[in-house]
Amino acid sequence: MDQDRRAQWLRGVLDLCVLGLLARGDSYGYELAQSLEAAGLGTIQGGTLYPVLLRLQRSGxxxxxxxxxxxxxARKYYTISAAGLAVVGDAAGQWAAFAGGVGAILQERTAR
Structure with a gap:
């Protein structure tokens, strides 16, 4: 995959992916990075992940x-708040609709 494209996509969804993982249970930074990689998002460096976690913390x-x-x-653990759970709940449906639209466009083939 084109690394620039992957990086652009990741910037748009990393916050939601981290919230989604935390909705499953509390975690610490390195464990979150491993889970993101296992999910197919690639290697997420600390310099990318920790600012996301700080932004999510500051936003409540x-x-x-x-x-x-x-x-x-001791390890610093992150837990999702009630507001974070609400964001994940709202975003799940919005993401499904958005990804479905993109997928439909990319799958269309014209007879030329």
Missing amino acids: LVTVYWREGGSGP
Whole structure:
């Protein structure tokens, strides 16, 4: 895939993807990056992910807490707020409609 195109797409949906993952359960930054990569979004660097998490926190969609690590230092965990859950709920339907429209356009073939 063209890396510039992928980066543009990712900028538009990374916030929602992070919220979607947090809707499944609390997580910390590295774990979120691994989940995003496993979902097929590619490698997400900390310099990209942590500003997203900070923006979500400042907007009240995510809260944070520290949890002691069993074999290392404490980790900063992120949890989705009620407002964040509402955003995910609204965005899910909007995304499905948008992606369906894009998919329909890209699948159309004309007889020329």
